Amino acid sequence: MPKCIIDGREVEFKPGEKIIEVAKRVGSVIPYFCYHPGLTVVAQCRMCAVEIEKMPKLQTACSTPATEGMVIHTKSPKTLQNQKATMEFLLINHPLDCPICDKSGECDLQDYSFDHGDAYSRYTEERRTYLDLDMGPVIKKNMNRCIHCTRCIRFGSEIAGIHEMVAVKRGNYTEITTIDGLPLQTGYAGNYADICPTGSLGLKDFRFKKRVWFLKKTPSVCEGCSTGCNLEIHQEDNVIYRCVPRENLEINRYWLCDEGRFNFNYLHDKDRIIHPTLFQDGAGQVSEWKEAFNLSKKTLAVQKTVILVGSDLTQEEGRLLQQFLPEHFPKADVYHFGTPGISSSAQDDSEDQILKRKSKTSNLHGFEKLGFKSFPGFPKGCQAVLVIRGGRAILPDLKGIPAVGLGVFSQSQASSFVAVLPGTAFAEKDGTVMNYQGVEQKLRQAILPPGQCKVLSEILMMWTHQKSSFGAA
Ligand code: SF4
Ligand code: SF4
Ligand code: FES
Numbered sequence: 001m002p003k004c005i006i007d008g009r010e011v012e013f014k015p016g017e018k019i020i021e022v023a024k025r026v027g028s029v030i031p032y033f034c035y036h037p038g039l040t041v042v043a044q045c046r047m048c049a050v051e052i053e054k055m056p057k058l059q060t061a062c063s064t065p066a067t068e069g070m071v072i073h074t075k076s077p078k079t080l081q082n083q084k085a086t087m088e089f090l091l092i093n094h095p096l097d098c099p100i101c102d103k104s105g106e107c108d109l110q111d112y113s114f115d116h117g118d119a120y121s122r123y124t125e126e127r128r129t130y131l132d133l134d135m136g137p138v139i140k141k142n143m144n145r146c147i148h149c150t151r152c153i154r155f156g157s158e159i160a161g162i163h164e165m166v167a168v169k170r171g172n173y174t175e176i177t178t179i180d181g182l183p184l185q186t187g188y189a190g191n192y193a194d195i196c197p198t199g200s201l202g203l204k205d206f207r208f209k210k211r212v213w214f215l216k217k218t219p220s221v222c223e224g225c226s227t228g229c230n231l232e233i234h235q236e237d238n239v240i241y242r243c244v245p246r247e248n249l250e251i252n253r254y255w256l257c258d259e260g261r262f263n264f265n266y267l268h269d270k271d272r273i274i275h276p277t278l279f280q281d282g283a284g285q286v287s288e289w290k291e292a293f294n295l296s297k298k299t300l301a302v303q304k305t306v307i308l309v310g311s312d313l314t315q316e317e318g319r320l321l322q323q324f325l326p327e328h329f330p331k332a333d334v335y336h337f338g339t340p341g342i343s344s345s346a347q348d349d350s351e352d353q354i355l356k357r358k359s360k361t362s363n364l365h366g367f368e369k370l371g372f373k374s375f376p377g378f379p380k381g382c383q384a385v386l387v388i389r390g391g392r393a394i395l396p397d398l399k400g401i402p403a404v405g406l407g408v409f410s411q412s413q414a415s416s417f418v419a420v421l422p423g424t425a426f427a428e429k430d431g432t433v434m435n436y437q438g439v440e441q442k443l444r445q446a447i448l449p450p451g452q453c454k455v456l457s458e459i460l461m462m463w464t465h466q467k468s469s470f471g472a473a
Contacts, residue, residue, distance in 0.1 A: 002067070006026060016063065031115070032048040045136060046082070048224060049061070052071065053071040083112075097142075135184050138184060147198055148176070152176060160189075204396075221362065232246050243261050252355055267427060267447075269410060272408065278292060289421075295468045299384050310336070310390055333379065337374070348436055377427055384401065387406070
C-alpha cells in the first residue's frame with residue numbers, strides 16, 4: 001500500500017483515496033461543507049483546503065487524491081488562516097439564528113465557527129435576506145442560513161433521481177430554490193434536511209419540537225419495507241421526535257425514504273388502541289385483560305379458524321407463534337400477510353430503483369424462511385379469525401368474519417373486531433428481521449410501550465395461564 005504523511009504521521013492509503021478520507025480514517029480533523037461521502041465532489045466551499053509540501057498553494061482535501069510520499073499539514077498556520085478566512089466569508093450573511101434554529105447543536109457551520117473561525121467579523125454591510133417559498137410538506141426552507149454548498153442540488157439529481165433543486169441568480173444574490181418554485185416531488189425529501197450542513201433546510205415534522213441535545217439515540221432498523229434501512233430513533237421521555245439514517249453502505253448508504261422516516265408517527269397516534277378493548281357495534285370499550293381474553297377465547301372456540309400473522313413481526317415472535325399456535329389452535333390454518341398483491345418474496349421487487357421495496361413489511365423474507373405460508377384468502381365456512389400484527393402489515397378485508405386482534409391496531413382499523421389485545425410496535429421491542437438480501441438485522445427498543453401494551457411473549461403467557469370462563473380455546 002502506498003504511504004503519505006499527515007501531520008507528521010505516516011499513513012497508508014488505497015490508490016485514488018482523497019486526502020479528506022485518509023485524514024478522517026486516522027483521526028486528523030479537516031473541516032468541510034460541500035463534501036459528502038455519498039455525493040460527487042465539487043470542491044467549492046474551500047473549507048477543507050490543506051497545505052501540501054512542494055505545492056505553492058493550498059489544495060482542497062476533498063478533491064485531491066493522496067499520492068506516495070505526499071506530506072500534508074492540516075494544522076499549519078497557512079491551513080488555519082484559510083479556515084478562519086473561509087468562515088468569515090461564509091458568515092457575512094448568516095443570521096445570528098442559533099437560539100431559534102433547529103439545526104443548533106448538530107450544525108456544521110456552528111461547530112466549525114467555534115472550532116476554526118474567528119470571534120470577529122469585519123463585515124459592516126447590511127445582511128442579505130430572502131423571502132422563503134414553500135417547499136412542500138416535508139421541508140421548511142430558510143435561505144438566510146444557506147452557504148451555497150450545493151449538497152442539496154447534488155442529492156436531488158444524483159440520489160433522488162429528480163433535478164428539482166437549483167441555484168438561481170449569481171454571486172451575493174445566489175439562491176437555492178426548486179424549479180419554478182414547485183413543492184419538492186421526491187419521496188426522499190427528508191434527506192435534504194440531513195445533508196444540509198446548516199439550518200437552511202429543516203424538517204417541518206421536527207420544527208421547534210425539541211432541542212437536539214435532549215434527544216436519546218437508539219440504533220435500529222426501519223420497518224417500512226423489506227429493504228431494512230438502518231436508522232437511529234431519537235426520543236425523549238418516551239416520545240419519538242424523529243428518525244434519521246444510520247450509515248450502512250451495503251443497505252441504505254446514507255439515506256432514508258420519507259415513508260420510512262415518518263412511519264414512527266403511528267406509535268403516538270391518539271387513535272392507537274393501548275388498552276385491552278372490547279367492541280360492540282363498532283364502538284370500543286376499554287376492559288380488563290381477563291375480560292378481553294375471555295371474549296377472545298370464546299370467539300375463537302369454533303371449528304374453522306384462520307390465523308393471520310403479520311410479516312411485520314420479528315423472527316423471534318414468528319418462532320414463538322410456531323410453538324404457541326399448534327398447541328392452542330391445532331385445527332386452525334395459519335398464514336402470513338402484509339402487503340396486498342405481494343404474497344411472496346418472488347413478487348418483492350424494487351419499487352423505485354432507489355431504496356423502496358414493494359413489500360411494505362420488514363420481515364416477509366424472514367417469515368418465508370420460517371415456513372409461514374402466504375394468505376390465499378378466507379376458506380369457505382371460516383367462522384373466526386385471529387389477526388396478529390406489529391403495526392405495519394396491511395389488514396385484508398375480513399369480510400365480516402368475527403375477528404380478534406393481537407398487536408398494534410387503531411380504533412378505525414379494529415372497529416369490525418370483537419376484541420383487541422394491545423401489543424408492541426417496532427420501537428418498543430427488541431428482535432430480528434431479515435431484509436430482501438437475506439441480511440438479519442436487529443430492532444432495538446427505544447421507548448416503553450404505552451398504556452397497557454405488552455410484548456407478544458407476555459400476552460401469550462397470559463393467554464396460556466388465564467383461566468377462561470368459556471373453557472380452553
Ligand atoms: S440549502 Fe443547505 S444544502 Fe443546499 S446549498 Fe444551502 S446550505 Fe447547502
Ligand atoms: S426504503 Fe423501506 S426500509 Fe428504507 S426507509 Fe424507506 S420504508 Fe424504510
Ligand atoms: S469540502 Fe472541500 S472544498 Fe468544500
